[in-house]
Amino acid sequence: MAAQKKLPFWADAILLPTLNLLAAFLVSGLVIWGLGEDPLEALSLMVDGAFGFQEGVGYTFYYATNFVFTGLAVSVAYHAGLFNIGGEGQAMLGGLGLTLAVFLVGDVSPVLAVLLAIVGAAAFGGAWAFIPAYLQAKRGSHVVITTIMFNFIASALLAYLLVGPLQRPGGQMPESADFPDGVSLMHLQDLFAMMGFTYESGPLNLSALIAVLCAVGVWFMLWRTRFGYELRVVGQNQNAARYAGISVTRMTVIAMMISGGLAGMMGLNELLGEQLRLLGNFTLGYGFVGIAVAFMGRNHPVGIVLAAMLFGALYQGGAELAFEMPNIQRDYIVLIQGLVILFAGAMEHLFRDPVERVFRHFSERRAA
């Protein structure tokens, strides 16, 4: 067993993800073609929709903000050896925590309410991940299945609250009352205006900066702290973790709660940044997008931010596309997600093996 030749950094970090992505897009293009539309035209419509005008760019980054939160959530759990599919439910509960915080102190102090809302979102999201995490750690109950069940339960719980105790007084829709005035995260276009220039960035708001801070924080935690080291050891080899004096139970629970907290913070962008009320279905599957984003981004925060922007563009471009091409609905974007997860997450070897062969071939030729 000779030491395996490692691929150069750029091939590993850029070439392979790009190939995986291209493969996923190729299949997606075939589907568009099968739907009787021109894939290239669709592509140009999407690019135009996502980047062609100021508000489009704003929306692209607005969606990307959601995906940074949910992508980081998946990756923190993944580094601890856990597959957290429960981002959707954790985001819902995060939204609930946020809303409760807002109504609790919103009338007293908007600033305090915003701060408490951030804490509430993370805390409720984390708490919703606690039970699956605990059951995995203590009882070996498969976290994939339990977190999915918790998505269904969260959805039913939210539905109940929004037609019951939390429903807008006198309202018919499953939504809460509007947040009190001033309890929101500032839109960036307003911030730009204050700084003296105009950029119509739509709903893009301060949560985008919070998301970037979270990405930096996750990177620092995973690769620069002892806690992150221990978390990664647990994720790679539980026996070795015990040998090194690390409590696998404790680490499993904490990692899942951090993961849930990050997913929970998605509500900051959707609710506190834009909707200013709690909606029954505000998560719209963004929790699942996090899986694709995490795999596409190689579970590294930098990659996740890039992948989130790509998916942001897909969502925004896809919305424009659905407008122009009646055969293509937003469901189509869900298909692309699935394909990206498949190619980037499960079919790594499809391109890795040939690329390694090519590199070996060239390095041998150079040696000879």
Add this chain to the structure above:
Amino acid sequence: MEFFTDMILLMDSTLRTATPLVLAALAGLVAERSGIVDIGLEGKMLAAAFAAAAAAAVTGSPWMGMLAGVGASVFLALLHGWVSIAQRGNQIVSGMAINIAVAGLAPTLANFWFQKGGQTPLLGDEARFSTITLPFADALADVPVIGALYSELISGHNLITYLAAALIPLVAWMLYKTRFGLRLRAVGENPEAVDTAGISVTLLRYQAMVIAGVLCGLSGSVLSTGLGGGFIRDMSAGKGYLALAAMIFGRWKPVPTLLACLLFGFVDALQGRLQGVALPLIGEIPVQFTMMLPYVLTVVILAGFAGRMDAPKASGTPYEKDH
């Protein structure tokens, strides 16, 4: 007497809701016994439900629907097999990817073909597997107890439910009484032993995936052409995961898995009955809470009876020949 009738009706709908579960659970069982974890049951079910409804809507024949449903499911099973066997990919990730991709593809195609917002048209009676009245059911209906049991509970299900009832012993027989079953069970426990005995691990696993695909295809078909009358968005509603939980609860054995599915079916039937009913002491339970029941039950079951002790030892790990 009214209680008795109520119970019969409850049991009757238990059998109905348990049908897709037990078929999917058996699919998961065959796959895992061969060493491949199949969390993609959900996606295969949904794909089959859509394909069956679409084909039935176009051809007017539930049989063509079933064929299309099974075909779609087998295709996805082979894809998952290829990723797991040839690509040595992460089986959980692959399964999830298939689930998500189907959740996007099925409504896209439905919209393209039928322009009904991601659904198929409502199927007419001739395009569905209608309920089958067993011989003498009407004649016996008036006989006390037995008559009701026979005509209400046993009789009056759709074809796939009866097919499922026949498939359970068939799968059990295949696993425990045939050469193929012996090899299948062996490959999930110790693929190296199978390999050195001169049997192809790869072929066995693909065979298992085809069987799983067929079973899961039937499961999806019954959703849209047996129990329901067409495909609607997300109609599998987590049943694929419930089936996996039932299989784990049933310790990877056919008969206990069947019992677990019946339990799930019962809870599902019960939640249907509880809607809008005022219970003593508690009062009326909000519908959202009764809907949670199967999901809460799954978590409780996994918490209480999990443990990988009984799982096939090699399940989830790709087999690599060393050379």
Add this chain to the structure above:
Amino acid sequence: MTNAFAIEARGLSKSFGDVKANDQIALKVPGGTVHGIVGENGAGKSTLLKMLFGLYRADSGDILVCGQTQHFTDPSDAMAAGIGMVHQHFMLVEPFTVLENIILGAEGSANLDAAKEAARAKLLMLEDQFGFNLPLDTPVEKLSVGVRQRAEILKALYRGAEILILDEPTAVLTPQECEQLFALVRQLKDQGKTILFVTHKLHEIMAVTDDVTVIRAGKTVAECKTADTNPEELAELMVGAKVVRKTARKQHETEIARLRLTDVHADGDHGLELKDINLEVFDGEVLGIAGVAGNGQTELLEIITGLRAVREGVIHMGGEIIANDRLVTNPIALRRMGMAHVAEDRLKTGVVESMSARDNAILGYQREKEFSSGGILKLKAIAQKAAAYFETQDVRPRNPDLPIASFSGGNQQKLVIAREIARDPQLMVIGQPTRGVDIGAVTKIHDQITELRNAGKAILVVSADLDELLSISDRIAVMCEGEIVGTMNVEDATETKLGLMMAGDKREAS
């Protein structure tokens, strides 16, 4: 037929990447003989066997069975040619019965019940012929290792094997079980079977073979009649230079029990129980723990190193209690108290395979001030330390950034030992010090253990290799079925004595 060999290899070669595992191997085995193949770990024996059994395909060279050139593409071809193999790790499906295991892949009928009955009749005849008496309907997981091995041999015979390859068959047996195996091998030979007996233990070669082939570094270095050679000559051929059997040792006697287990009971795996364990390890000595694998040694290591709870009794380290029925001390605390632990199963426990050698260099010590403060890792200090370990232990290749999985077993073990001795521990707990380690590193590791002992450290070593224990220990304790059967000074220990104790015979202990 008369001149043809039962099995013959001509110029067999096989490379993995740049490594020539087998280089022009030649082998000639006359029918009806027992032929020994000896070589150190990593000499290329396994590769040769896998080619003979169709698991690997040779890069070049020929395999002949009864004079016919063979082209095996997989094991079924080899079996069809009459070759059977008993692998070092048994190829048995544990929940299956002996009968089911034997017929797997050779069932005959598609109807399992019919296949079983047909096989049963044939097996009873075979059992009669070769003197087996196996419980055909018992699940394999309930059987002892020796019985499982017989099931494997019967499985090969059932498939019509005329040539049997036994790969390191004694590695997991007690000396008494070995004797039974040798008797069986002789009986098989009397019935006309040809046997390839592969081992790295020389006395086994002397005891059971007719001829012997020595392999070193992938090459055939000698082939001779067993009667014409002796263990010393074979050892020299195997290793390539004169071997010094005993490590230099300085007598060291003190009264401080660094580690003391008093009346310890604990629950083990697979229903095993540790019962009434009493042990002491003193400063300046090596206490070896012998026993057949699975008799509680793993659990013993775990209770000492804080990885498993004790049900009854007390464990002291120095003067302090480190474990009792209410207390399990965290491994990190134990390390700070001066205990170092070289884990028995390196890849499963001792390292994190996918992480770099550098990250592995602090495993278990990540909370020391040297490597982290205020929760932040000191990357520079960690890198320097890893580089230092590489230097002092001569770990190759000199690249701490590579994943630990890409180092050889010996280099991994050297790094682990460097990590564990770096903080000058008072007590070393070592499981299988040289398992999966190449010969060059073995000597170095043994010398290092002796040096530590001479420096006054207390050392507890668990090993499956009796030769190893006899050469490095001062005292040896033997475990069987979760109990310490007895303890003796190494001067009083012989393989026979230890073997009887390993089989549970307590009389030898006194």
